[in-house]
Amino acid sequence: MRHSPTVLSSVRNTHCLELIADDRAFTNVSIAYICLGGFIVAFSMVFLFAREKLYVNEVVLGTVFGIFMGPHFAGVFDPRSWGSHSNAITLEVMRVILAIGLFAIGVELPKAYMAEHAKSLLVMIVPxxxxxxxxxxxLVHSLFPQFNFVSCLAIAACLTPTDPIICAAIVGGDFAIKNVSERLRHLISAESAANDGLAYPFLTIAIYLTVDATKREAIGHWLLVGCLYQVILGTFIGALLGLAFSSLMKFSHRHGVIDRQSYVMQYLSLAIFVSGIVSTLGSDDLLAVFAAGCAISWDGEFTVHTEGQLFSSLIDFVLNCVGFMYIGAWLPFESFTIPALGITPGRLLLLTLGVLLLRRIPPLLMLYKWIPEIASWRQALFSGHFGPVGHRDMGVGAVYISTLAVQKLATPQNPPITQEDKLATALHPIVSFVVLNSIVVHGLSIPLFSAWCNIRALSGVAFDLYMNVGV
Known part of the structure; x- marks a missing residue:
């Protein structure tokens, strides 16, 4: 039977379309590339206006864009759809972003900063x-009585560190440079980097008390593993690697085998290298990369060779976009209501308000007189407000720590029965809700405050009368 030319042409066209569909590999990965690249291209077109005029950075916009492209709106990018490996992927994405950010903070601090300001940092960090x-x-225990106090300590540990990513975006912006003293900006940056890694002991004591058979066993694990092996050994290894590479690069530079670009490349390569070594050993890789950054620039020479280079700023911008787009799409909106655990949006909102108002501001108002870099209660208030859950303030750091905690716990039963089940079920919903609201509050604080300043200035009231954190 012979077919007409029209029928044959239609069959050939259909076959060609099927081949094209097979070849184009229209996968979740390609969609993620489109979203990420499109957002960075669009934001870079208005970057200067957004950051220096509106004081809105990539943290807020990246999160909003991630939410819009995520499963609850456009549905084109869903990190939680990646099956049993989704938590592992989330953990590693956050780890890389934090490692590079923490290393950059360590490198960009003034030489020997951690030694010269040790007293202030100890007061800022430990108490x-x-x-x-x-x-x-x-707060968690009073709002969610289904959890015992140990589980509440584990949840609180995820909300304790200040996020160096969000913090860097805030204290590095034009508004902060103009209105916040350099000594205070350095202090907030150093604190946000150090306490991100120091969240490990707070988390591990609660986790060990939850999963170990006895309190004696849990405390023993915490002292040996959580403190000595993870924190102290991790910091020592990071500092040792930083000093070793500092000497090696000086030697290479004297013999003319590296240039300025070689130094700048260490922002990315050495951060990942140190993180890989220390995490493989099971120690605290976040403190390690920060220690490596401080050590490699201890004498200031590394900073001299990288000064004026734009690569680190570019990497930081791209990683912020990646991290907060990912967080926006990752947020588990459907889990903000879990009746069996008493989790409701109203209670989560009360928790968020309590965290933002009580977690850092009262302690710093009590302790700031022992911190020479903080000259007044206004500066203490500023430090308490802008050093909360992540520039990476309650953002990348909190997501990383909470995901690390989930990885250490057993897969929960549904419905949850034991305290371990309840903790594993509730960690991400509670932490992510606070993260989302912290990003909004801290991301919009400076734009709103700047607008208020402009309004007051128009009415003849001087800015310095009501807030001058640069004193």
Whole structure:
């Protein structure tokens, strides 16, 4: 039977379309590339106007774009659809972003900064974190009585560190450079980097108390593993690697085998290298990369060779976009209501308000007189507000720590029965809700405050009368 030319042409066209459909590999990965690249291209077109005029950075816009492209709106990018490996992927994405950000903070601090400002940092980090940890645990326990206090301590540990990514976006912006003293900006940056890694001991004591058979066994694990092996050994290895590479690069530079670009490349390569070594050993890789960054620029020579280079700023911008787009699409909106655990949006909102108001501000207002870099209660208030859950403030850091905690717990039963089940089920919903609202509050604080300043200035009231954190 002979077919007409029209029928044969139609068959050939259909076959060609099928081949094209097979070859184009229209996968979730390609969609993610489109979303990420499209957002960065679009934002870079208005970058200067957005950051220096509106004081809106890529953290807020990236999160909003991620939410829009995520499963609850456009549905084109869903990190949680990647099956049993979704938590592992989330953990590693956050790890890389944090590692590079923490290394950059360490490198860009003034030489020997951690030694010269050790007293201030100890006061800013240890008592402030400990007080905030107990305050948040108390808030969680009062709002969600289904959890025992140990589980509340685990949740609070995820909300304790300040996020260096969000913090860097805030203190590195034009508004902060104009209105915040350099010594205060350095202090907030150093604190946000150090306490991100120091969240490990707060988390591990709660996890060990949850999963170990006895309190004695849990405390033993915490002292040996959580403190000595993870924190102290991780910091030592990071500092040792930083000093070793500092000496090696000086030697190479003297013999003319590296140039300025070689130094700049270490922002990316050495951060990932140190993180890989220390995480393979099972130690605290976040503190390690920060220690490596501080050590490699201890004498200031590394900073001299990288000064004026744009590569680190470019990498930081791209990673911020990636991280917060990912977080926006990752947010589990459907889990913000879990009746069996008493989790409702109203209670989560009360928790968020309590965290933002009580976690850091009261401790710093009590302790700032022992911190020479903080000259007034206004500066203490500023430091308490803008050093909360992540520039990466309650953002990348909180998502990383909570995902790490989930990885350490057993897969929960549905419905949850034991405290371990309840904790594993509730960690991401509670932490992600606070993260989302923290990003909004801290991302919009400076734009709203700047607008208020402009309005007051128009009415003849000087800016310095009501807030001058640069004193």
């Amino acid at each position: 402030t974190m400990a007080i905030g940890w107990f305050i948040v645990a108390g």
